[in-house]
Structures are given as C-alpha cells and as structure tokens.
Amino acid sequence: MVEPADADAKQLAERLLAGDRRALARAITLVENGDPAGWLVLRSVYPRTGATAVVGFTGPPGAGKSTLLAALTGLERAAGRSVAVLSVDPSSPASHGALLGDRIRLADHFLDDGVFIRSMASRGALGGLSEAALYALLLMDASGRDLVLLETVGVGQAEVDVATHADTVVLVLMPGAGDSIQALKAGIMEIPDVIVVNKSDHVQAEATVRELKAALALGGLRDGWQVPVLRTCATTGEGVEELRATLLDHHRDAQVSGTLAQRRRGRLRMAVLGLAALELRRRFEAAIDQDPEVEHLLEQVAARELDPASAARALLATLDARARPS
Amino acid sequence: MVEPADADAKQLAERLLAGDRRALARAITLVENGDPAGWLVLRSVYPRTGATAVVGFTGPPGAGKSTLLAALTGLERAAGRSVAVLSVDPSSPASHGALLGDRIRLADHFLDDGVFIRSMASRGALGGLSEAALYALLLMDASGRDLVLLETVGVGQAEVDVATHADTVVLVLMPGAGDSIQALKAGIMEIPDVIVVNKSDHVQAEATVRELKAALALGGLRDGWQVPVLRTCATTGEGVEELRATLLDHHRDAQVSGTLAQRRRGRLRMAVLGLAALELRRRFEAAIDQDPEVEHLLEQVAARELDPASAARALLATLDARARPS
Numbered sequence: 001m002v003e004p005a006d007a008d009a010k011q012l013a014e015r016l017l018a019g020d021r022r023a024l025a026r027a028i029t030l031v032e033n034g035d036p037a038g039w040l041v042l043r044s045v046y047p048r049t050g051a052t053a054v055v056g057f058t059g060p061p062g063a064g065k066s067t068l069l070a071a072l073t074g075l076e077r078a079a080g081r082s083v084a085v086l087s088v089d090p091s092s093p094a095s096h097g098a099l100l101g102d103r104i105r106l107a108d109h110f111l112d113d114g115v116f117i118r119s120m121a122s123r124g125a126l127g128g129l130s131e132a133a134l135y136a137l138l139l140m141d142a143s144g145r146d147l148v149l150l151e152t153v154g155v156g157q158a159e160v161d162v163a164t165h166a167d168t169v170v171l172v173l174m175p176g177a178g179d180s181i182q183a184l185k186a187g188i189m190e191i192p193d194v195i196v197v198n199k200s201d202h203v204q205a206e207a208t209v210r211e212l213k214a215a216l217a218l219g220g221l222r223d224g225w226q227v228p229v230l231r232t233c234a235t236t237g238e239g240v241e242e243l244r245a246t247l248l249d250h251h252r253d254a255q256v257s258g259t260l261a262q263r264r265r266g267r268l269r270m271a272v273l274g275l276a277a278l279e280l281r282r283r284f285e286a287a288i289d290q291d292p293e294v295e296h297l298l299e300q301v302a303a304r305e306l307d308p309a310s311a312a313r314a315l316l317a318t319l320d321a322r323a324r325p326s
Numbered sequence: 327m328v329e330p331a332d333a334d335a336k337q338l339a340e341r342l343l344a345g346d347r348r349a350l351a352r353a354i355t356l357v358e359n360g361d362p363a364g365w366l367v368l369r370s371v372y373p374r375t376g377a378t379a380v381v382g383f384t385g386p387p388g389a390g391k392s393t394l395l396a397a398l399t400g401l402e403r404a405a406g407r408s409v410a411v412l413s414v415d416p417s418s419p420a421s422h423g424a425l426l427g428d429r430i431r432l433a434d435h436f437l438d439d440g441v442f443i444r445s446m447a448s449r450g451a452l453g454g455l456s457e458a459a460l461y462a463l464l465l466m467d468a469s470g471r472d473l474v475l476l477e478t479v480g481v482g483q484a485e486v487d488v489a490t491h492a493d494t495v496v497l498v499l500m501p502g503a504g505d506s507i508q509a510l511k512a513g514i515m516e517i518p519d520v521i522v523v524n525k526s527d528h529v530q531a532e533a534t535v536r537e538l539k540a541a542l543a544l545g546g547l548r549d550g551w552q553v554p555v556l557r558t559c560a561t562t563g564e565g566v567e568e569l570r571a572t573l574l575d576h577h578r579d580a581q582v583s584g585t586l587a588q589r590r591r592g593r594l595r596m597a598v599l600g601l602a603a604l605e606l607r608r609r610f611e612a613a614i615d616q617d618p619e620v621e622h623l624l625e626q627v628a629a630r631e632l633d634p635a636s637a638a639r640a641l642l643a644t645l646d647a648r649a650r651p652s
Binding site for chain 1: 365368369372373374376587590591594595597598599601602603605606607610611614623624627628630631633634635636638639641642649
C-alpha cells in the first residue's frame with residue numbers, strides 16, 4: 001500500500017523530473033527543512049542525477065562573482081541551454097533576503113523560465129548548510145537543467161566545504177587582491193580549477209594576473225589539469241565567452257581523466273557518512289537525555305571538580321558499560 | 327610513577343597558575359592543536375577556574391569592536407586590573423595574522439605585561455574553533471587575569487556560538503546599522519546583554535539608539551536583566567567608563583540572580599557533550615574505515631543505484647548488527 005505522503009512525494013518527484021520549476025523549488029525547501037518528504041523525493045529522482053555539470057564560484061566579497069554569474073548565464077541562455085543557480089551564504093544567519101543584493105544582479109533572468117535561482121543561508125543547523133546545498137544541487141541536476149551554477153560568499157572554511165560540491169571550482173578575484181594570492185601561495189586556499197581576475201579594466205589587473213601565474217608556477221597542476229588564469233570584465237562581458245569555453249574544457253578533461261567521477265564519489269561518500277554521523281549524534285543525545293548518571297557528571301564539571309575532557313571520557317564509559325551485556 | 331609528559335604538563339600548569347604569560351600562550355597552543363598535554367594542563371588548572379568574568383564583544387565588521395576593546399582595556403589597566411583578550415575569527419581560514427589589523431589597534435598594550443592578547447581563526451577542524459575558544463578562555467581564567475575579553479568578527483552562526491562562551495555579551499553596532507536592528511527585531515539575532523552604539527559622533531547615532539530602544543521595548547529583558555543601549559565613541563573614550571560600569575553591574579546582577587551559574591553550566595555541558603560526540607565520531611570513522619560492506623554501499627551511491635539517505639540507514643544497520651551479539 002502506498003502511504004499518502006509517499007504518493008505526494010512521488011507526484012512531486014515526477015513534476016520535478018519533467019522540469020517543473022515550482023516542484024523543484026518545493027523539493028529544495030523540503031530537503032532544506034529536513035522534511036522526510038524531501039528524502040522521499042530525493043530517493044525517487046536520485047537515479048536520474050549525474051548528467052549535469054556543476055560549476056562553483058568562490059572568492060572574496062566584491063570580486064564580482066554575481067555579475068560574472070549573470071553574464072555567464074546570459075551566454076548559456078543564448079546558446080539555448082537552461083541554467084540553475086544556487087547562492088549559498090554560510091556567514092549569514094538569515095534564511096531569506098540575505099543574498100538579495102546578489103539576486104538583484106540576476107534580475108535580468110528573473111522572468112526567464114530557463115533560469116532557476118535559489119538562495120540558501122546558514123540556519124545554524126547541526127552539520128546543515130553544506131549538506132542542504134548538496135541535496136539542492138542534486139535536485140537541480142535531476143530537474144534536467146543543462147548547467148548548475150553554485151555561488152558562495154566569502155573565503156572561509158564553510159565556503160570551501162560548499163565549493164567542494166562543484167565539478168569545477170572557479171576562484172574569482174579582483175585586481176590587487178594580495179591577500180588571496182598570499183593565501184594561494186601559502187597553500188591555505190585549496191587550488192581551484194580555474195582562476196578569474198574580474199574587473200580586467202582595473203589598472204592592476206595585468207600585474208595581478210602575472211602574480212597569480214607566478215604563484216601557480218610552483219603548483220599550478222590540479223588533478224593533471226593546468227589551472228588557467230583568465231581575465232574578465234563581467235559588466236561589459238569581456239572574457240566571459242572564453243571562461244565559458246574553459247569551463248567546458250575542464251568538464252571534458254575531468255570526464256576523460258576520471259577526476260569527475262572521483263570527485264563526485266568523494267562528495268557522495270561525505271554525504272552518506274555525514275548523514276550516518278548525524279543519526280549517531282541523535283541517538284547519543286537521546287541516550288543521555290535526563291540520565292541521572294550523566295547529570296551527576298555534568299554537575300561535577302559545573303562545580304569545577306571534574307574537567308570537561310575527563311567527564312566526556314567517563315560519560316562514554318558509562319554508555320559503553322550499558323551497551324555491553326553484563 | 328609520573329610520566330615525563332605528565333611532569334611537563336604539571337610544570338606548565340604551575341607556571342600558568344602563577345600568572346606566567348608564556349606558559350599561558352603555550353598551553354593555549356597545546357589545546358588549540360588538540361595535543362594531549364593540553365588536556366593534562368587543563369585538567370590540572372580546571373579547579374582554579376570560575377573566578378574571572380568573561381565579556382564577549384560581537385557585531386558587524388567595522389563597528390569598532392577592537393577600538394572599543396582597546397579603550398576598555400586601558401580603563402581596566404588604569405584601575406590596576408589585568409586583562410586577557412581573545413580575538414576569534416571563524417570566517418578566516420588562516421591561523422595567524424588574520425586579525426593583525428585588529429591586533430594593531432591593541433598595540434598600545436603590547437608591551438604591557440598586564441595585558442595578554444591572543445588571536446584564533448578557523449582551522450577547519452571538525453567541531454573545532456568554538457571548543458578551542460572555550461578552553462583558551464578557561465586557561466586565561468585560571469591564569470589569574472581579572473577580566474577576560476572575547477572578540478568575534480562578524481554576525482554569523484559561528485560567531486554566535488563563540489559569543490555564548492561569554493558571561494556578558496555586548497553587541498557593538500555602528501549608527502545606521504539597519505540590518506542589525508532588523509535582525510534583532512525579527513528575533514534572528516539572539517538578544518545580547520548590552521548593546522553599544524559606537525561612533526556616537528555620527529549624525530545617525532541618536533536615531534539608531536532610539537530605534538534600538540523601540541525594538542527592545544517588546545522584548546528587552548534577558549534573564550530578568552533590562553538590556554541597556556549605550557553610546558560610545560571608542561576613539562575619544564566617550565562613554566567607555568559608563569560601559570565598564572554597566573559590565574560590572576551585569577556581572578553582579580547575573581551572579582545574584584543565578585544567571586551566571588546557569589549559563590556557565592550550560593556551556594560546560596555543551597563542551598562535555600561535544601567532546602563525547604567527537605570521540606563517537608572518531609570511533610565511527612574507525613569502524614567503517616576500509617570496510618568492504620560499507621565500500622559496497624558507497625559504490626552503489628556513486629553508481630546512482632542507492633540514494634545517500636538510504637545508504638546511511640543501511641550503513642548504520644550494518645554496524646548495529648555487528649555490535650549486537652548474534
């Protein structure tokens with residue numbers, strides 16, 4: 001017998017697979033909220049994922065990522081390809097409106113059915129945003145979009161985590177962005193697949209490109225691919241066609257070399273282990289909830305009689321002893 | 327018999343308790359790196375913690391938190407009290423130098439033995455920064471500082487997590503910061519204990535104070551304490567003495583009402599449970615490492631035959647079946 005929730009999810013999944021924008025939006029909301037119906041939809045559509053390229057854009061605020069994304073989307077649309085855009089802001093606590101400024105830059109595409117735009121911001125959920133972004137990307141993929149663009153704000157660890165969901169990672173810098181170059185050199189920033197110096201009309205653009213190429217000379221290969229440094233001017237569209245061609249090149253190269261399959265395997269692995277770990281954490285919290293022995297340990301810590309690490313060890317020993325048959 | 331590592335940690339702990347700055351710096355580095363010796367030091371000094379007030383400063387970049395911190399530190403020093411400052415930047419991937427700009431603002435105090443300054447940035451460690459900050463604060467507390475100041479950069483969830491380590495939370499805003507007021511109104515931002523409108527010479531300062539008071543009129547009580555809205559000008563020192571008095575007031579109030587003990591209990595609880603959960607995660611990762619059954623599940627996910635959530639469930643069922651005696 002099919003449960004009503006199952007039937008609803010099935011119908012939503014079918015509409016999503018048929019390319020229905022509203023079904024896609026609804027399904028993303030469901031997985032974002034951790035709604036079981038979202039998992040049902042994802043389960044249904046999952047076999048139909050994997051065909052779409054996901055290109056991620058990262059880099060410091062103000063580098064012009066959103067404008068570049070809008071320009072690239074324009075070219076894709078002119079070529080008759082449909083696009084989905086996911087904007088993720090891990091540093092913002094608000095769920096809606098946080099990326100309004102960025103979305104406005106995509107306003108040209110708001111009325112175009114061939115472009116689906118979605119924002120996501122941190123909701124403080126345990127292990128939440130990066131996973132929610134991955135599921136949203138899978139749903140976008142299943143909905144038959146020809147290209148999925150992922151944009152992250154900032155260059156912190158949370159952004160790096162999200163950027164790893166992309167098949168191709170583009171680092172967008174502005175001329176004179178010395179900090180980013182230092183970070184690349186120091187190996188703090190993971191090497192992207194493509195580097196773009198945007199605002200190429202800036203007086204320092206040429207020097208920045210040169211500096212980046214010098215920084216990459218020591219380690220510009222990523223998975224056998226020579227990381228190119230491109231110049232764009234997103235506002236005039238200069239260099240964006242070349243960027244588009246480079247993205248296609250990288251996707252083909254990654255397909256042939258096996259890098260694509262390997263990266264996807266890696267992130268799906270992380271997703272599965274993350275979900276399992278989350279469930280273990282839930283079980284752990286249920287096991288200790290209002291447990292008198294655990295409360296006693298915590299009281300000792302509050303009274304400064306027992307330090308936190310020793311208390312954690314004692315807590316686990318208590319749980320282990322209970323799990324073992326006596 | 328005492329192990330050599332134990333003896334070293336014991337000695338370090340003794341120097342720390344005696345107020346030795348270098349011992350404090352070394353101990354923080356050890357806990358930051360997850361070094362077992364760090365835990366030994368923390369265990370030794372833990373009974374001596376709890377006497378120091380921890381005041382946290384949060385708010386958007388550019389509001390002048392660091393300048394305010396420096397001004398407050400100056401007043402504390404003039405009153406003969408010793409200070410420790412912990413600056414935490416969850417959005418920065420670099421460990422050192424990330425907060426150099428802020429530290430420069432504290433440069434007046436660099437040569438003063440009565441002021442200990444430390445920066446911490448995200449190192450991408452699993453569940454790392456917030457915990458590392460808590461242990462650093464405990465070590466600063468144990469070292470006999472009269473006041474510990476905690477500064478976070480930004481207003482994201484990671485910053486909020488860190489800010490909860492403080493006994494008193496000060497939200498520093500600049501005049502005209504409409505977004506922050508909106509966030510307060512919408513209940514997105516947790517209500518702080520004290521709100522400071524810095525740069526009070528700004529033309530919009532008065533209006534911002536009025537707007538904040540109006541926003542708080544509906545819910546300006548926090549744990550029975552009426553949240554005050556103060557005006558400061560950190561560069562001239564105006565209003566900083568009043569802020570200092572307010573911080574002392576809040577600490578006394580929280581002590582009398584029991585809020586202080588309750589908050590500290592809450593965060594120590596989180597620390598213990600976080601450490602236990604981290605160890606469970608480590609065990610989980612060891613249990614699945616190179617396990618053929620788990621690898622088979624992951625292969626099915628990569629082949630799009632099994633969705634991530636179903637695979638996670640199957641994985642846990644496998645582990646559960648093994649743990650149970652057959």
